Amino acid sequence: MSPPPVQKPSAALVFARQGFVIVNRFAPETALARAREHLTTRAAAGTVITDDEQVPGTPSVYGGVVLDGLMEELRPVVEHCTGLRLYPTYSYGRLYRHGDTLPRHRDRAACEISVSLNLSQEPNEPWPLYMQFGQHDVAVKLNPGDALLYRGIELPHWREPYTGESLAQVFLHYVDQNGPFAEEKFDRRPALALPFASRMPEKP
Numbered sequence: 001m002s003p004p005p006v007q008k009p010s011a012a013l014v015f016a017r018q019g020f021v022i023v024n025r026f027a028p029e030t031a032l033a034r035a036r037e038h039l040t041t042r043a044a045a046g047t048v049i050t051d052d053e054q055v056p057g058t059p060s061v062y063g064g065v066v067l068d069g070l071m072e073e074l075r076p077v078v079e080h081c082t083g084l085r086l087y088p089t090y091s092y093g094r095l096y097r098h099g100d101t102l103p104r105h106r107d108r109a110a111c112e113i114s115v116s117l118n119l120s121q122e123p124n125e126p127w128p129l130y131m132q133f134g135q136h137d138v139a140v141k142l143n144p145g146d147a148l149l150y151r152g153i154e155l156p157h158w159r160e161p162y163t164g165e166s167l168a169q170v171f172l173h174y175v176d177q178n179g180p181f182a183e184e185k186f187d188r189r190p191a192l193a194l195p196f197a198s199r200m201p202e203k204p
Contacts, residue, residue: 011149014084014111019151022130022140023081025148027117031070036119036168038066039093052094052101060096067091068192069173074115078174081149082113086174090187093119096127096167102159108154110118110184114152119168127167132156153181167173 015021015064039061048059063068071091079086089110116129126141129148132155140148150157152173157159176180186192188199 004058006037007127008126015082015111015149016158018088019155020133021149022082022142022146023149024143024146026077026115027070027074027145029145031073032117032119032145035067035070035093035170037063037121038064039095039168039170043095046094052063054105055094055100056094057182058097061093062196063090063092063187063193063195066123067170070170071174072192073193075174078113078149078172084113085111085177087177087182088192089173089175089184090189091170091172093168093170096169098162100159100162100166102129102157104156106154106156107173107180109153110187111152111171111173111177112181112184113149113173114174115147115149115174116142117147117170117172118144119170120144121167122165123166127159127162127164130158130160150177 011021011023019034043059048061050057052058052060060145068088070089071088074085121127121144126143128139128141131138131140131150140163151165175184188202190198
């Protein structure tokens with residue numbers, strides 16, 4: 001008689017144990033294409049952020065209808081994979097280029113639960129996102145459509161210099177509705193899709 005098949009732990013169980021989980025094929029191609037087109041169109045029009053302190057000169061986009069819309073569209077999936085009830089805070093897209101790096105850092109309060117979603121890469125070779133997990137550095141390699149879900153304010157993360165040509169990435173950030181950072185809902189904006197400048201000041 002054959003032994004019963006080994007059951008893999010759910011994504012939510014893995015996330016609860018280690019504070020991060022890799023989810024392959026996290027988003028459909030239609031969603032990836034919509035976000036890619038938005039970022040490249042904004043970059044071509046020059047309506048992007050270029051003074052990002054973490055990656056200076058790299059075209060970036062904060063929030064807006066398309067990326068914040070994607071964040072809200074995928075929220076049920078993020079909740080399923082983390083086992084948490086979440087508020088969306090903000091989205092942020094980047095078009096990384098050859099030679100870009102991401103300094104080692106932890107995220108701010110609005111990034112309690114973060115999703116790093118690969119939209120596309122050229123050539124088709126993953127660029128590792130490193131995370132410190134305990135005493136170990138973990139190299140996370142994502143293909144287009146794959147995502148890393150992680151506790152951004154707890155786990156230090158970074159990238160070494162990019163040897164490829166281009167990588168489109170979007171970050172989707174959330175907070176636990178029952179956690180200590182619930183007031184960061186919408187990144188302290190009155191609603192989603194509004195600019196960063198609309199944020200309400202933090203309470204003293």
